[in-house]
Amino acid sequence: MPTTDRAEPRRYLQKAKTKLDYTVKNGGILLKQPDFDLDETLDCGQAFRWTRLPDGGYTGACLNTPLTIRPAGEKGVFLLEKVTEQQFLEVWADYFDLSTDYGELKRRFSEDETLAKACAFAGGIRILRQDSWEALSSFIISQNNNIPRIKGIIARLCEHYGGYPTVEQLSGETPETLGFLRAGFRAKYITDAVSRLQNGLDLAAIAKLPTDEARAALMQIKGVGPKVADCAMLFGMYKLDAFPKDVWVKRVLAEWYPNGLPDCIKGAEGAAQQYLFHYIRNIER
DNA sequence: TTCCAGGCGTATC
């Protein structure tokens, strides 16, 4: 699928608030971005198609635009291989949310003592701006499931269709014909989402709704509850105020915020959620 | 073997 299928291309060019620091080099892009860590961003349960390479690089894709990105020596410097400047600006600067100042976000969050620790623990987390359908379908598959198996199901899905399937490509499938995914009870949720998206439900339109209305619209789909809806909104519609409450975040709330979340995260609850999610998942095991 | 996983639908009160 061509990159023009992304819902809001050229967002970086339209809405840049921070200076992009990059150079064109060796047929790729050398990116300098201090608030960015590949493990913390690409292997933290936001997206399920990135594979870690022996040197700490990652290979994966946004819809069907592939990428290999590697650490380029010093900390905070990365090489995006075989990427033109135009593709970098139109796809990857947006996908990696390079127009958002995470340094400023972390300073704001760090007014809160627990969040200060979470931000210091993994300061290289960024919110990936994924395709809305890819994020929605991925998180439908994620429910009551573990990350290695989620990756396996999505890998089988992409292998079968020769890339991430569109709603159109899935329109003829039934839970039975999707048996090759070994997705269990989630297969019928995928086909229900496909059916509704082919019959009026419109992700691009939902993305423009206020968060509460968007959540209600997404929850019409069978198998989409509050948590999956918020993940679809946070990772697939860049609604930073979405706050997915999974088992880990429920532990965060019970153990650290029995009296509610601090005001310093207002408007960026989803980003704060990622720091807290990663923190509790990695210190309690 | 048993427990559990980035939950949700359904039944029941």
Add this chain to the structure above:
DNA sequence: GATACGCATGGA
């Protein structure tokens, strides 16, 4: 609205 339970599959 709250709580209890089943659910497909397979990693640990």
